[in-house]
Amino acid sequence: MKRRIILPAAAAALAAVAMTGPGLQRPQTLTDALLVVDITRSMNTRDMAGMSRLDFARRALTDWIATRPCGSRIGLAFFTERRSLTLFEPVEICADFASVKGALESLDWRMAWEGDSMIQKGLDHALRRAEGFGVPLIFITDGQEAPPLPYSDPARFAGNSPGGVILGVGGDQPAPIPKFDDLGLETGFYEAGDVQHAPARFGEPPPDASERPGWHPRNNPYGEADLEGSEHLSALRADYLSSLAADRGLGFLRLSEGPAALDRVLASHATGKTVTVTRSLSPILATAALVLLLTLWATGSRRITLVRKETT
Amino acid sequence: MIGFTAPLALWLLPLAGLPLLTRWLRASAVPRLDLRPAEGASRTVDHGMTAAGVIALAALILGLAGPFLRGGTAPYRGNGTNLVLLIDRSSSMDDTFAGRAPDGAEESKSAAARRILQNFIAERPDDRIGIAAFSTAPLQVLPMTTSRTAIAAAIAAQGERGLSQTDVGRGLALAMQMTRDASGLGSRAVVLVSDGAAVVPPEVQDLVRELALEQQVNLYWLYLRTAGARSIFDPGKPGEADTPQTRPERHLHLLLQRLGITYRAFEAESPEAVVEAVAEIGKMETKPILTERSLPRRELGWLCFLIATLATLALTAARWLERPFAPARPAPLVRQP
Incomplete structure (x- = not known):
């Protein structure tokens, strides 16, 4: 007789243990990040499926953050001129998703306090800032240096790189950059005459200066070939950005490749922090209890209808 | 659910x-x-x-x-306000109240302001708070939220080295626009923390005036006065030049007084004075507010x-x-x- 109660008692015990919610501890890697979004004028170029690069970046980043596991932290900053400005330090994304999303949505080119776009300097500043927070950097830009870089060798990054990713945004075909007036109304596009096509005329002259028209070793050491160019059009400078990234231990990726690719590249170019997460064993225990109980019921006796025989 | x-x-x-x-x-x-x-x-x-x-x-x-x-949010009545902190990011905020570079013994104006604001916010759990900053351009730092962690992270991030100029007028316009996001019941307040001012162009003055009347905000100016700077309450000696160009702070004060809304200016020459002023603002801004509490x-x-x-x-x-x-x-x- 007692044999018949062993299995039901086992099912009850399993259900009781499932109730207490035991868990297996296992490590999980979470990667924080400081997002630095380029908000310079070239980011207004509308070549991302009809959207401006900034709009596209805002949307893609919000989507990406929504896919991240809880416990990862995101800080937000933006870049213009030659430095970045942090809006908030890394915050946990699940508790503060609304704030992160709201702040991302309010990023606007009008926040820029100056019009320059010195990507390399801004990148190095952002790297130091991310290093200060101890989190990897995600730098979103189209790579358009304005004004163009000087002819001398670019300064190398000296600090300690926290790792991270440069996300390229923009099309491959050069597209016109919208121009706005004082009141923020769009008034057309930048023309060739509106922008600087070569670095300022100080420092090292271009290597091919002697071939340029108007060159004179004393009176015009730079030549005249910098009067026209295509700096008023903007395309994603993927080669330039990937060389910047390689020098600084960062990965390079196009933002349009999607959140999964970003996760992959971020994982390979940044060290995450390992946290212990508890994986609940309740479902397994409850499944065992369920199977046991179902078997017991299924192998029980067949229902017998008690028919009362009428005696005559 | x-x-x-x-x-x-x-x-x-x-x-x-x-x-x-x-x-x-x-x-x-x-x-x-x-x-x-x-x-x-x-x-x-x-x-x-x-x-x-x-x-x-x-x-x-x-x-x-x-x-x-x-989880979600449940509305509840608390005591507090819809507050927008408008923080000056000009580079002079990185100096001490004595106008020198901070040397360890004395903290900078921006560090003092941040520390005091963090304490202020920690004591007021029912406030909905948004943060804006201004330099050459106004920038929204954090939309209005009740999340304490986000607010603390945003205030802490303002410790970064400051930017260039002071466009206080557009900053005020942005802060007042942000109060549109306030909860229906409850007062709206803007706290301007700055150590200087600039000439506010007439068209921005009009914008600020319209927004102030539309939003009915209570405006507080926490003026962190550097040693040697003139008081905003000092009308100056007779015959002395008194124009927005020579004394922008005083003329900003006059402009804010004329807005037709509740306005108070606090002058603080030391961190202790800032604490007092902030406590005073806190006392005046404790009113019933319909806010929300997040449910896990x-x-x-x-x-x-x-x-x-x-x-x-x-x-x-x-x-x-x-x-x-x-x-x-x-x-x-x-x-x-």
Whole structure:
């Protein structure tokens, strides 16, 4: 007789243990990040499926953050001129998703306090800032240096790189950059005459200066070939950005490749922090209890209808 | 609202009907005299067994589906205000109140302001707070939120080296626009923290005036006065130049006084004075406010498993009390010849 109660008692015990919610501890890697979004004028170029690069970046980043596991932290900053400005330090994304999303949505080119776009300097500043927070950097830009870089060798990054990713945004075909007036109304596009096509005329002259028209070793050491160019059009400078990234231990990726690719590249170019997460064993225990109980019921006796025989 | 983490498990629910088809206890087709009749209490026990079986199976399946009470926000009445902090990011904020570079003994104006604001916010749990900053351009740092962690992170990030100029007019316009996001009930306040001002162009003055009347904000200016700077309340000696260009702070004060809204300026020459001013603002801005409290998500799986445990225990007890049928057929009453 007692044999018949062993299995039901086992099912009850399993259900009781499932109730207490035991868990297996296992490590999980979470990667924080400081997002630095380029908000310079070239980011207004509308070549991302009809959207401006900034709009596209805002949307893609919000989507990406929504896919991240809880416990990862995101800080937000933006870049213009030659430095970045942090809006908030890394915050946990699940508790503060609304704030992160709201702040991302309010990023606007009008926040820029100056019009320059010195990507390399801004990148190095952002790297130091991310290093200060101890989190990897995600730098979103189209790579358009304005004004163009000087002819001398670019300064190398000296600090300690926290790792991270440069996300390229923009099309491959050069597209016109919208121009706005004082009141923020769009008034057309930048023309060739509106922008600087070569670095300022100080420092090292271009290597091919002697071939340029108007060159004179004393009176015009730079030549005249910098009067026209295509700096008023903007395309994603993927080669330039990937060389910047390689020098600084960062990965390079196009933002349009999607959140999964970003996760992959971020994982390979940044060290995450390992946290212990508890994986609940309740479902397994409850499944065992369920199977046991179902078997017991299924192998029980067949229902017998008690028919009362009428005696005559 | 109840949600499920694994709603597909709910497809197993028909299995819970199994006890309706079979019996939990032994049955025998052989009639016996010492069995209880099939009525009254015995029928109740019989139905009880079936019910316990259905409940145990259904509870296990529901528990597997991972039910939870959705978190969210619940409105509640608190005491506080809808507050927008408007912080000056010009580079002079990085100096001390004495106008020198901070040297360890004395903290910078921006560090003092940040520390005091952090304490202020920590003491006021019901405020909805948004943060804006201004330099050459106004920038929204954090939209209005009740999340303390986000607010603290945003204030802490303002410790970065400051930017160039001071465009206080557009900054005020942005801060007042942000109060549009305030909750319906409750006052709206803008606290301007700056150590200087600039000429506000006429068109921006008009914008600020319109927004102030539209939003009916209470405006507080926490003026961190550097040693040697003129007081904003000092009208100056007769004959002295008194124009927006020479004394922008005083003329900003005059402009704000003329806005037609509640306005108070506090001059602070030291961190202690800032603490006092902030406490004063806190006192004036404690009014009923309709805000929201976030509710965490609550798991309900344990409850299902508890019910399943109890039902299974009842089934086990039934089997414990079950008596076996006689091992052999009873001897016939009449001895066979």
